[in-house]
Amino acid sequence: MAKDFDPSGRLPDFFMNAGTSSFTQFLTHASPELLPGRRPLPPGLSADIAPHGTTIVAITTAEGVVMAGDRRATMGNLIASRDIEKVHPADSYSLIGIAGTAGIGIELMRLFQVELEHYEKIEGIMLSLDGKANRLAGMVRGNLGAALQGLAVVPLFAGYDLAPADPSRHGRIFSFDVAGGLYEETGYDSIGSGSLFAKSALKKKYRPGVSTADAITLAVEALYDAADDDTATGGPDVTRKIYPVVMSATAQGTHRLSEEEITAVAERVVAGRMENPGG
Amino acid sequence: MAMQFYASPEQVQRDRSEYARKGIARGRSAVVLTYEGGILLVAENITTLRKISEIYDKIGFAAVGRYNEFENLRRAGVRMADLNGYSFDRRDVTGRGLANAFTQTLGAIFSETQKPYEVEICIAQVGATPESDELYRITYDGSVMDEPGFMAMGGQAEAISNVLRERHDTAAELQDALALAAEALGSVGGENGQPRRLEAKQLEVAVLDRRRKGRAFRRIAGSSLNELLAGSADVADADLGEVDAAPPGPAEDKPTVSAASVDTEGEAPAASDDPAEPADDVNGDGS
Numbered sequence: 001m002a003k004d005f006d007p008s009g010r011l012p013d014f015f016m017n018a019g020t021s022s023f024t025q026f027l028t029h030a031s032p033e034l035l036p037g038r039r040p041l042p043p044g045l046s047a048d049i050a051p052h053g054t055t056i057v058a059i060t061t062a063e064g065v066v067m068a069g070d071r072r073a074t075m076g077n078l079i080a081s082r083d084i085e086k087v088h089p090a091d092s093y094s095l096i097g098i099a100g101t102a103g104i105g106i107e108l109m110r111l112f113q114v115e116l117e118h119y120e121k122i123e124g125i126m127l128s129l130d131g132k133a134n135r136l137a138g139m140v141r142g143n144l145g146a147a148l149q150g151l152a153v154v155p156l157f158a159g160y161d162l163a164p165a166d167p168s169r170h171g172r173i174f175s176f177d178v179a180g181g182l183y184e185e186t187g188y189d190s191i192g193s194g195s196l197f198a199k200s201a202l203k204k205k206y207r208p209g210v211s212t213a214d215a216i217t218l219a220v221e222a223l224y225d226a227a228d229d230d231t232a233t234g235g236p237d238v239t240r241k242i243y244p245v246v247m248s249a250t251a252q253g254t255h256r257l258s259e260e261e262i263t264a265v266a267e268r269v270v271a272g273r274m275e276n277p278g279g
Numbered sequence: 280m281a282m283q284f285y286a287s288p289e290q291v292q293r294d295r296s297e298y299a300r301k302g303i304a305r306g307r308s309a310v311v312l313t314y315e316g317g318i319l320l321v322a323e324n325i326t327t328l329r330k331i332s333e334i335y336d337k338i339g340f341a342a343v344g345r346y347n348e349f350e351n352l353r354r355a356g357v358r359m360a361d362l363n364g365y366s367f368d369r370r371d372v373t374g375r376g377l378a379n380a381f382t383q384t385l386g387a388i389f390s391e392t393q394k395p396y397e398v399e400i401c402i403a404q405v406g407a408t409p410e411s412d413e414l415y416r417i418t419y420d421g422s423v424m425d426e427p428g429f430m431a432m433g434g435q436a437e438a439i440s441n442v443l444r445e446r447h448d449t450a451a452e453l454q455d456a457l458a459l460a461a462e463a464l465g466s467v468g469g470e471n472g473q474p475r476r477l478e479a480k481q482l483e484v485a486v487l488d489r490r491r492k493g494r495a496f497r498r499i500a501g502s503s504l505n506e507l508l509a510g511s512a513d514v515a516d517a518d519l520g521e522v523d524a525a526p527p528g529p530a531e532d533k534p535t536v537s538a539a540s541v542d543t544e545g546e547a548p549a550a551s552d553d554p555a556e557p558a559d560d561v562n563g564d565g566s
Contacts, residue, residue: 008383008386008387008390008391009383009384009386009387010383010384010386010387010388011355011359011380011383011384015354015355015358015359016351016352016354016355016384018351018354019354023358023361023365026358026362027362030358030362031362031366034365034366110365111365114361114364114365117361117494118357118358118361121332121333121334121357121361122354122357124329124332
């Protein structure tokens with residue numbers, strides 16, 4: 001920010017010009033060093049230098065969407081964190097979950113949150129859900145260079161669409177690839193190392209129009225199945241009382257399940273698996 | 280050769296001040312006052328262009344004067360707040376920091392450029408109690424004042440302030456504070472000095488709700504504003520309008536990925552019923 005120092009003390013021109021409503025674009029003038037994907041990386045693969053986040057699932061429900069993420073971050077064969085939080089609200093009606101290099105993912109998530117709020121304040125109106133998804137795709141694309149060197153991050157984006165094309169489909173899920181490809185998913189989706197198993201579990205259990213309460217159980221079950229077969233995904237940790245982060249986005253806004261709520265769901269799922277380990 | 284006339288700095292400053300003051304006095308006024316549940320911001324405004332808006336979690340903005348100039352400052356404020364909040368933490372964005380940036384900017388513009396900004400600005404920061412609320416008045420020449428609980432800006436601000444000064448009460452409920460604000464704004468500008476009664480559609484109203492976690496700014500418009508103006512006390516929290524949340528109108532039926540306009544992607548234009556008018560006859564041979 002010290003760039004273009006003006007002895008009069010007035011704010012530099014890029015603060016004042018009509019310019020853009022995008023916070024990211026503003027940062028390219030004000031503080032380019034704060035933007036992810038702009039740092040020169042040494043050549044070579046650097047996949048195991050930082051923790052990786054693992055599995056996220058999202059499910060569309062009758063009322064909107066539910067998103068859940070396990071709590072584990074890994075570094076090679078080590079568990080880097082048992083209680084990392086990888087599902088966050090993007091704004092008052094949408095959710096973002098991150099898998100891949102945790103540091104870059106968290107930075108991307110924070111920048112995306114500010115981007116949405118910034119647009120809302122500058123323009124006096126919220127971005128459309130498609131607009132938000134496109135914006136996030138652009139940010140993921142900016143990280144392509146680092147992704148090719150092993151620092152990939154892939155988000156999952158889901159939200160309650162206040163003005164959907166199809167009035168019966170308010171809950172919508174968008175997935176991305178490392179190159180910034182944007183794909184709308186129907187019903188459910190999962191990302192991260194355990195996504196294969198989580199998606200298989202959801203394929204058998206998911207029904208369109210499921211209620212939010214049932215979808216929460218489904219999501220926790222799917223994460224349990226992912227943890228069952230994928231070492232990088234953490235299951236419900238009953239000894240330490242660490243359970244998945246579960247959030248929903250509905251017409252009432254975003255909501256994160258409280259400790260008591262998620263404990264009840266997770267304990268029920270674990271109790272069910274005591275009798276039938278396969279679910 | 281043209282003569283360069285000498286004008287003393289005092290004269291130049293005086294002229295600029297007078298110019299800015301006249302510009303501000305032409306516009307409608309705005310008032311900001313604390314009440315029991317937060318800070319109330321009310322502007323007389325019949326347009327959809329905003330005079331009041333959100334800057335950050337606990338910080339609101341109200342302005343009078345030339346729209347393009349205060350809109351410029353508002354954007355700068357949002358950008359500065361978001362930049363600081365992003366690079367440090369949300370708690371580190373303060374009203375005083377913003378007021379400092381605005382006062383420096385307006386001061387520099389006043390003394391360096393031919394035309395000063397014709398604006399007056401309020402930065403309001405809501406605290407846990409009415410005593411910890413902060414109201415900063417920043418004027419066209421960059422002077423800044425810390426106001427005690429209420430302030431009026433714009434044409435005849437003095438007369439409006441007098442009404443507020445007599446009756447302002449930090450323990451007032453929202454509907455009483457709003458009634459006072461509307462009465463104060465209506466106390467000037469009537470025919471033969473008669474007070475005016477302001478309707479909901481003449482007012483732009485927002486609150487910084489001190490009990491709200493996170494973003495405290497809420498607009499009050501439509502039916503909830505009508506009810507509040509009519510003296511109803513039980514306007515539920517949820518009825519206070521969202522933060523400008525209205526999303527763009529119904530999405531058109533088009534793929535998300537494509538950036539093309541929907542008319543280039545939809546089905547072919549409906550064929551005309553009238554055979555005499557072959558609308559889609561590209562070849563021009565009636566085929």
